[in-house]
Amino acid sequence: MKINLNGDGTLKLAIQRSGRLTDNTLGLLRSISLDFESYGQRLFSRCRNFPLSILYVRDDDIPEYVGLGTVDLGIVGRNLLHEEGVPVVELEPLGFGVCSLVVAVPKDSNYQTPQDLASATIATSYPRSTREFFAGLGLAPEIVTISGSVEVAPTIGLADAIVDLTSTGSSLILNDLRPLVTVLDSEAVLVANPAALQDEMKRAEIERLLLRIRAVQAARRFKYLMMNAPVAALDDIKAVVPGLKSPTIIPLDMPGWVAVHTAIEEEVFWESIEGCGPPARPKSSSPHSTSCCSDSCPLVLIAAVG
Ligand code: PRT
Numbered sequence: 080m081k082i083n084l085n086g087d088g089t090l091k092l093a094i095q096r097s098g099r100l101t102d103n104t105l106g107l108l109r110s111i112s113l114d115f116e117s118y119g120q121r122l123f124s125r126c127r128n129f130p131l132s133i134l135y136v137r138d139d140d141i142p143e144y145v146g147l148g149t150v151d152l153g154i155v156g157r158n159l160l161h162e163e164g165v166p167v168v169e170l171e172p173l174g175f176g177v178c179s180l181v182v183a184v185p186k187d188s189n190y191q192t193p194q195d196l197a198s199a200t201i202a203t204s205y206p207r208s209t210r211e212f213f214a215g216l217g218l219a220p221e222i223v224t225i226s227g228s229v230e231v232a233p234t235i236g237l238a239d240a241i242v243d244l245t246s247t248g249s250s251l252i253l254n255d256l257r258p259l260v261t262v263l264d265s266e267a268v269l270v271a272n273p274a275a276l277q278d279e280m281k282r283a284e285i286e287r288l289l290l291r292i293r294a295v296q297a298a299r300r301f302k303y304l305m306m307n308a309p310v311a312a313l314d315d316i317k318a319v320v321p322g323l324k325s326p327t328i329i330p331l332d333m334p335g336w337v338a339v340h341t342a343i344e345e346e347v348f349w350e351s352i353e354g355c356g357p358p359a360r361p362k363s364s365s366p367h368s369t370s371c372c373s374d375s376c377p378l379v380l381i382a383a384v385g
Pocket residue numbers: 095096097098099100136137138139155156157158159176177178243244245246247248249250251265266267
């Protein structure tokens with residue numbers, strides 16, 4: 080497919096038109112406040128509030144489009160970049176589309192290591208990655224390239240083993256396969272054409288986009304905590320809530336009470352809240368009649384946002 084959007088002065092970003100990465104990709108673009116038409120049956124749409132055109136394509140085409148400079152940017156699984164081997168620059172892992180490319184074998188077979196597959200036949204849609212993986216071990220098994228339903232290849236006698244993507248692992252189990260070794264861990268990544276990064280104007284716009292994406296990614300890792308507490312309890316609260324190094328403290332109308340606002344990494348947030356007492360129940364003595372835990376705990380949780 081040839082798409083000519085050159086000369087309109089905007090950045091071009093290729094994303095998957097319809098598939099596993101599409102919802103998360105569109106969600107990410109909207110979360111950084113890009114305003115564009117919903118893709119529907121479109122080939123591309125222009126952002127109204129950022130110099131960016133979005134192209135909707137098959138994911139398999141994205142590495143080549145970015146590599147050749149047909150587009151400046153792409154959002155695609157690392158697995159496809161690795162397979163295509165195109166010279167693009169990975170700017171940011173995006174934390175969705177997480178999966179692994181694995182070697183899998185029939186669950187009752189005797190294969191225990193990749194070396195056991197030295198003279199086996201391996202079915203895959205990832206011939207380059209497979210060849211490279213085994214070559215790295217000094218092995219050259221026969222590789223059969225198939226484009227779909229790779230998991231059934233051992234059952235129908237087409238291959239002894241497969242190399243395929245897995246995320247939950249259900250598909251392998253359903254096909255009586257077990258993973259033997261991981262070839263590559265993958266997730267969706269934002270990639271750029273190297274020449275686009277050399278272009279001063281494009282680079283500046285790409286950096287604006289990256290700044291927004293990184294800010295949204297970072298914000299997702301945190302929760303904003305607001306609580307009211309007696310001033311005398313601040314030291315206790317710091318002990319209860321790790322990471323509460325430099326909170327914003329605002330005096331309340333009620334003498335001796337303050338509002339404490341801070342951001343806490345989500346990984347430790349609930350442990351902190353749960354660790355400070357029994358489950359939430361009303362606490363009538365607090366200024367806002369909402370408490371998070373026991374009567375003896377000074378921490379009065381007002382809200383956890385984000
Ligand atoms: O139409 P188009 O060519 O754009 O899409 P596609 O059908 O080729 O790709 P799509 O939408 O299936 O996947 C797009 C990308 O999602 C892949 O390139 C990966 O980067 C990523 N991804 C994440 C996955 C999976 N998880 C995944 N589980 N891609 C495929 N699978 C397959 C897996 O191989 C298995 O067959 O999903 C099946 C179920 O996996 P389990 O382990 O959850 O059972």
